[in-house]
Structure formats: C-alpha cells, structure tokens
Amino acid sequence: MTFLASYHDRIVDETLVVVFLDECHLKWRDICGYGWGLSHQRLTTSIVNECERQTYYGALNMQTGAMMSAAYSTANTTNTIAFLEQLRTHYGAKPLILIWDNARYHRSAEMQTYLAHINQNTNEDNRNIHCINFAPYAPEQNPIETVWLKAKQVIRTHFHENPLFKRVKELFVHSIHDTYFDFPKLHMYM
Numbered sequence: 264m265t266f267l268a269s270y271h272d273r274i275v276d277e278t279l280v281v282v283f284l285d286e287c288h289l290k291w292r293d294i295c296g297y298g299w300g301l302s303h304q305r306l307t308t309s310i311v312n313e314c315e316r317q318t319y320y321g322a323l324n325m326q327t328g329a330m331m332s333a334a335y336s337t338a339n340t341t342n343t344i345a346f347l348e349q350l351r352t353h354y355g356a357k358p359l360i361l362i363w364d365n366a367r368y369h370r371s372a373e374m375q376t377y378l379a380h381i382n383q384n385t386n387e388d389n390r391n392i393h394c395i396n397f398a399p400y401a402p403e404q405n406p407i408e409t410v411w412l413k414a415k416q417v418i419r420t421h422f423h424e425n426p427l428f429k430r431v432k433e434l435f436v437h438s439i440h441d442t443y444f445d446f447p448k449l450h451m452y453m
Contacts, residue, residue, distance in 0.1 A: 266395065267360070267452055274326055274453070280354050281452075282322040282331075284346075284363040285402075286338040287411040289418075289435060291315040291428040315428045320346040321439070323407040325362075325452065328443040330410055332436065340368040344377050347392065351381075362395045362452070364405065369394070406448040414438040 273279035291314045320342065321332040333349055335342040350359060363369055382390045397404045417438040418431055425431045 270360070271453070277326060278357060279360065280357050281325040281360045281362065282350065283325065283405055283407040283449075284320070284322045284361050285405055285407040285411070286366070287319045287321060287414075288338070289317045289319070289432065291431065317428075317432050318342075319435070321407055321410065322346075322350055322361075323410055323444065323449070325406075325449065328445045328449060330407075330439050330442060330444060332439055334432070334436075338366070338368065340371045340373045343368055343374065347377075351391070358389075358391050358393070360393045360395060362397065362405070364402065365396050365399050369396070406444075406446070406451075409446055409448055410439055410444055413444075 267274065267281065270279055274281055318335050318338050319332050320335060320338070321330060323330050331350065331353060333346055335346070347361075368374065378392055378394065381392050385391075387393065402408050414435050418425070418434055421434060422431075425434060
C-alpha cells in the first residue's frame with residue numbers, strides 16, 4: 264500500500280501503530296464441524312435452532328505480530344467503538360492506522376462522529392485514528408483472518424476435549440493470547 268509506505272519510518276520505530284482489525288464469531292456446535300466444497304464457492308449452512316455464540320474483536324499489530332482481542336456480545340458500532348477505546352488505551356498516545364473490512368458498523372454515522380471527535384478535525388498526517396478499508400468482500404486480504412483460522416483449527420483438533428462452550432471459548436482465547444504471529448500475509452503491506 265502506497266499510503267503505508269509514506270509512513271514507513273514511523274511504523275518501523277513504532278511511533279505509529281498499524282493494526283489489522285476484524286471480528287470473529289464462534290457458534291457452539293458449529294465451530295467443531297468441517298465443511299467441504301469447491302474452493303471458489305462460499306459454503307453456507309442453515310441453522311434451525313438458535314445457539315450460543317460469542318463475538319471476538321481482534322487487532323493484529325502489523326509491525327510486531329502481537330494480537331489483542333476482546334469478547335463482546337455481538338459486532339456493532341457501539342462494541343466497535345468500545346474496542347477502539349481499548350486499543351487506544353493499550354497503545355497510549357500513539358496514533359493508529361486501522362486496516363479493516365467494509366462492515367456496515369465500521370461506516371456508520373455514529374462511527375464517523377466518534378472518529379471526528381477523536382481526530383479533532385486534524386489533517387491526515389496528525390490523526391489519532393486513520394481507517395483504511397479492504398476491498399469489499401475480500402477477507403483473504405486481511406491477515407487477521409489467518410489468526411482466526413489458526414484458533415479455529417486448534418478448537419477443531421481438540422473438540423472432543425471441550426464438552427462445554429465455555430471451554431471452547433477458553434481454548435480459542437488461549438490459542439491467540441500472548442502469541443506473536445509471523446506469516447507472509449502479515450508483511451505483504453509494507
């Protein structure tokens with residue numbers, strides 16, 4: 264990305280933090296299954312009964328590979344703003360570049376108001392939070408999807424050891440907590 268290249272020195276010396284942000288949804292009993300299909304077609308499964316679910320917000324630091332996550336009841340504007348506040352607290356006064364998808368709640372009027380307040384109408388170089396969107400319907404562009412996949416693979420490998428959804432959630436968090444990720448997709452934007 265040309266935009267990130269212009270901030271290369273600040274990213275390398277970590278005075279500017281770039282994170283890939285995404286949400287992941289776990290559904291009890293669905294997480295332990297496998298589905299097979301053609302690689303160019305998305306699989307969908309009808310769910311008749313409402314099941315327990317958990318939403319996780321995650322931010323993968325492009326420079327360090329550190330993962331930060333938090334559980335929320337659902338993905339929406341309010342929870343997105345709450346997670347952004349957690350990120351701001353975690354990284355202190357460092358400005359953030361968020362690279363994320365085009366979810367409706369990322370583009371909502373409430374989100375735009377929040378960003379305007381945080382950035383205090385500053386120019387692009389001095390923003391506290393700058394947002395860059397991936398192309399629509401392109402999850403393969405987001406490196407954090409690899410983290411979610413790895414966590415779900417751990418759950419699938421150990422599904423027989425986790426008879427309760429509480430244990431599945433603990434295993435999911437444990438598989439990404441205090442882990443530093445390093446894989447090619449993480450570095451492709453610098």
